[in-house]
Amino acid sequence: MDELASVDGVIGPAGAMTVPVTDEGLLRGDGVFEVARLYGGRPFAWDEHVERLERSAANLRLEFDLDAAQAEVAALLERAGAVDGTVRLLITRAGRRVVVLAPPPVVAPTITLGTVEYAPSRVLDAVKSLSYAANMHASRLAREAGAGEALLVTPDGLVLEGPTSAFFYVRGGRLHTPPLADHVLDSITRRHVLAVSGATERSLRRDELDALDEAFLASTTREVQPVAAIDARDLPAAPGPLTAAAADAFRRYVADRLAP
Structure with a gap:
């Protein structure tokens, strides 16, 4: 195209x-x-x-x-x-x-993440603005450190999202995503993945990342992209069963919504 x-x-x-x-x-x-x-x-x-x-x-x-x-x-x-x-x-x-x-973006089967300290601007809460320089720089910092993408974390250790994507994670057999109250973007894809996957909102601390069983990014361009490692620590599975189920449910949901 x-x-x-x-x-x-x-x-x-x-x-x-x-x-x-x-x-x-x-x-x-x-x-x-x-x-x-x-x-x-x-x-x-x-x-x-x-x-x-x-x-x-x-x-x-x-x-x-x-x-x-x-x-x-x-x-x-x-x-x-x-x-x-x-x-x-x-x-x-x-x-x-x-x-x-x-054209459609090229999305790898899995991606690795590196945490990058990030302080969200409260005045831009609920605004999808053109001011994305900080997000793009976070991605560059993550790539310089050897990761494929950034995982934004506040200075006090609260895990947020990717620079242009929502973050979902599995801990203790349950699928979660950081809540909007933690000042993450109200992503359209995030809404629909929440609805079809059974995920729940739960805050996540940086020191909990080592305990995750699975994780994925969700966005308009990525759809559902499994995370293989965070800060050079391999996750047990990529995609794991809950990630695969969420990706399948989202694909079917999109097809149903767009059916004639």
Whole structure:
């Protein structure tokens, strides 16, 4: 699939589209965005992504034309046809509407994690903003240490999530994920994995990581990705039985939601 984009309704090759350099979405990362997975040209849980986009924009006091944005997403999807991949909608501080279609990401069968100390910004709670520099830097720090991705941990030892994904773990035969009260993102994929897997919310401390039996990351792009090791300690299984069951349940749930 060729990468296509729309900027304020004008469609063209993604690499050729532009926004003004004076837009504070570029200058300051001031804006909001959502990314949904495309299956045969149909975005999964798009209504939920749009609702969260509206909440994020309202929390940032960012006004934009939602109807125009929705129409531009629809036009771009119609142009692309029945493709698999991702659709990204972002709104800048200038109210500029940018939609980008991209091919499906390459996701390895398993991934290793390295803990990275991270202090979430409380003022951006419940906001999926363009300000992702800290998240991206956490990923770089983890890779420099030999891991495939970061696992964010607060300075006082509370385990949160990946830079762009929810974290699920198995301890004592039970599947859990850190609660929203711990200031993790209310991920769309996290919601659905919780619903279909029987997982429960439970806070996790850094000193408990050695006791985990299984773990996985969940996100729009990864779906369910088993974790093979954390801080160079191999987990007993990747995927373990509860991870495999969650991945299967999520795949079936997506197929059911998108069935004609």
